[in-house]
Amino acid sequence: MTPIGYVRSPYREKFAVPRQPGLAARVVSELRLDPPYNNPDAFRGIEQYTHLWLIFGFSLVGGDEVFRPTVRPPRLGGNSRLGVFATRSPFRPNRLGLSAVRFAGMKKNSGELSLFFAGGDLVDGTPVYDIKPYIAFSDSISDASSGFATDPPARARVEFSKESECFLSELAEGDYPCLRELVADILSYDHRPAYRSCADDGRIYGVALYDLNIRFSYGDGRVLVVSIEKLKSDQS
């Protein structure tokens, strides 16, 4: 298995991917193709498709190669065990991920070739193994269902400190599309382990998005964005 290229996206960690598809859909990511796949001929006709599949590697999943048959999916509160093949968890054999994305164009630049896409949940640096056109005839099964509750998870109110509001107002909007909405969406879902998530624990947490470090805390029934700052260059 050889990656055909690597993703550049604002999501520096899995937690930073927005859960609202509508918001993620406004963020454009880039797949930089490696030789010999950076040949425009290999993409002839792809502009005819509105959507694509990406098959990628869960590169952030660490080196534990022992097969674990069950996982605890966050959407079930982190306390129920399901078989790994009944989930989309990254902790799975062969570490393969699958996402449908919207095709957003190709760009050729002096020998480099990039494919742009919107939506999807691929973190920065993700290796991609294949691109396939999305064919509604065979791929869209609108009546596919699952017996699991599909209620959206509970969400908290998100507030911004004066310092973070000030930082946001000084950013060039074009460089960080929908940043305020993205931050509010991401932080509204409690990402802490289930056994700890009921407590206002007073700790300051951080999440990396684009080249920014977003610092926040839980308290008084809401999430407070304490500060937003540029990551130091060795972190970005």
Add this chain to the structure above:
Amino acid sequence: MTPIGYVRSPYREKFAVPRQPGLAARVVSELRLDPPYNNPDAFRGIEQYTHLWLIFGFSLVGGDEVFRPTVRPPRLGGNSRLGVFATRSPFRPNRLGLSAVRFAGMKKNSGELSLFFAGGDLVDGTPVYDIKPYIAFSDSISDASSGFATDPPARARVEFSKESECFLSELAEGDYPCLRELVADILSYDHRPAYRSCADDGRIYGVALYDLNIRFSYGDGRVLVVSIEKLKSDQS
């Protein structure tokens, strides 16, 4: 990359896969899981889903490892070249295939574990690398489209010789569900290379389905099923 198991299906070659999804949907295939993936815990909860994704290897594609950026898809008549990433051709980097199938149950039998599925286009012996639940919320994009003509390909009338009718009538129906309909569907699409497909060439062709060899010819504007016979044991 390690296969989690291998497929047992009636399709002994790519050409034998029916093109009518309705017919393929009536044929049940089996995925025999290899250790350590033959652990029922790894499938806990999978019965909650109606449909699954299989990520598999195009095992019939030969050893030519040179990257070819374009292919000639049969649905475009075999005469137009498209970029490999604008097609679902098996002749692609990493040889990965993707199919949505209907979940049809699990079966445990003295340490062996099998997953059954209906639909899909996986030939017998296909290695499977991952199983994921189909989640309509993210996977079903009913308005995904392509600019390519999606007219179904032209089909020929299929007739059965007396000999083949006789053979069909003696088969146990339960062992070969929908066999007559499958054969008629498969053969109605001309599988010959485009440069040759206009001619009634008088040759006898063969296709393997289940443990049967179906022999047929083109002529007088229709396909004639000449004979159906059991494959010799070293072929099945």
